[in-house]
Amino acid sequence: MSWTRPQMAERLARELQDGWIVNLGVGMPTLVCDVDLGDREVIFHAENGVIGFGPVAPPGQEDVNLVDASRRHITLNPGAAIVHHADSFALIRGGRIDVTILGSYEAAANGDFANWKVKGAKGGVIGGAMDLAACAKRVFLMMEHRMRDGTPRLLARCTLPITARGVVTLVVTELGLFSPAGEAFRVRDLAPGVRLDEVRAATACPVVE
Numbered sequence: 001m002s003w004t005r006p007q008m009a010e011r012l013a014r015e016l017q018d019g020w021i022v023n024l025g026v027g028m029p030t031l032v033c034d035v036d037l038g039d040r041e042v043i044f045h046a047e048n049g050v051i052g053f054g055p056v057a058p059p060g061q062e063d064v065n066l067v068d069a070s071r072r073h074i075t076l077n078p079g080a081a082i083v084h085h086a087d088s089f090a091l092i093r094g095g096r097i098d099v100t101i102l103g104s105y106e107a108a109a110n111g112d113f114a115n116w117k118v119k120g121a122k123g124g125v126i127g128g129a130m131d132l133a134a135c136a137k138r139v140f141l142m143m144e145h146r147m148r149d150g151t152p153r154l155l156a157r158c159t160l161p162i163t164a165r166g167v168v169t170l171v172v173t174e175l176g177l178f179s180p181a182g183e184a185f186r187v188r189d190l191a192p193g194v195r196l197d198e199v200r201a202a203t204a205c206p207v208v209e
Contacts, residue, residue, distance in 0.1 A: 001193025002174035008142055010035050012101065012172045015140070016042050020098035021046065021091070023132055026069040028142045033074065045097060047128045049088040052080030077083050092131050099169070100136040102129055104143045106158045109205045111168045113141055113181040114160035126163060133164030134199035145173035154178070154185055156205035158194065175199050184208045 003011065009031035014020055016032075018040040024030050025047070033044050034055045043046035044053050053068060054075040087148075091097065100189045104115040117124040133139055146152055154171065171178045174188040176199060184206035187196065200207045 001191060003172075003191040004174075006015070006031055007191070008172050008174060010182045011177055012140055012142060013037060015100070015170060015177075016040065018042070021045055021096055023092070023097045023100040023136065024069060024102065025102040025132070026127065028070050029101040029103055030070040030072055032101055032142075033068070038149040045088070045091065047085075047088060047092075047132075049083045049085050050074070051083060051088070051091075052077045053119065055081075062200045074132075088156070089128070089131060092128070093135050095135050095137070097201075099138040099140055100132040101140045101142055102132065104141045104153075104171075106155055106160050107141050107143065107155050107168055107171045107180070108155050108158045109180050109184050110157065110182060111166040112158050112162050113139070113164065113168050114158045115141075115163050117161045119160060129163050133167050137168045138169040139164070141168055143171065143173055145175045145199075150202075152202055152204035154205065156183070175202065176181070178207070181208065 005028055013032050013035040021043045024032055025043045029126040057073045057075050066074055068074045096146045102115055104113045106114040107117060115129055116126045117170050168180050175194050178185040179188055187209050
């Protein structure tokens with residue numbers, strides 16, 4: 001048993017607090033805006049300048065000019081704003097983002113993460129992840145626990161070019177929710193049916209309760 005991607009988004013969304021401004025990065029993190037947050041008011045921020053967006057638009061009601069970081073057609077919540085790209089980054093660099101939720105290729109027990117370049121690939125740019133990692137108050141990662149060949153993505157130290165050092169607050173994978181603890185990952189929650197020994201076997205560093 002393990003969490004699906006929507007279930008990963010739901011579990012991570014439970015960590016969001018009322019009143020937060022939350023940046024959602026490209027890929028899996030954009031699923032978080034589809035989660036029902038109950039009576040919590042969270043302002044979702046997209047790097048491209050959409051502030052205060054909501055879930056994906058129902059089929060047939062899409063606005064072709066309104067997209068999130070993953071180019072999904074989204075809706076706007078009351079009070080939403082569309083701003084210039086520079087103003088969007090002014091919010092980021094001004095430290096106004098309470099948490100950024102990013103995808104990642106690797107996460108390390110010391111809080112480092114790598115999400116912009118894969119092994120053997122030519123070129124690549126770090127993009128806005130650098131600004132978000134440096135300036136957001138918290139960094140949450142949403143990622144697969146292992147690569148397709150079974151190689152762990154949660155490591156003692158990253159092997160890929162690092163996006164930022166020592167900034168990761170939480171990591172959610174299909175196996176559970178974890179926090180970097182220096183030399184190990186600490187378990188915050190496990191997906192239903194997942195055992196601690198399974199997590200340890202899938203992780204390339206110690207995992208502690």
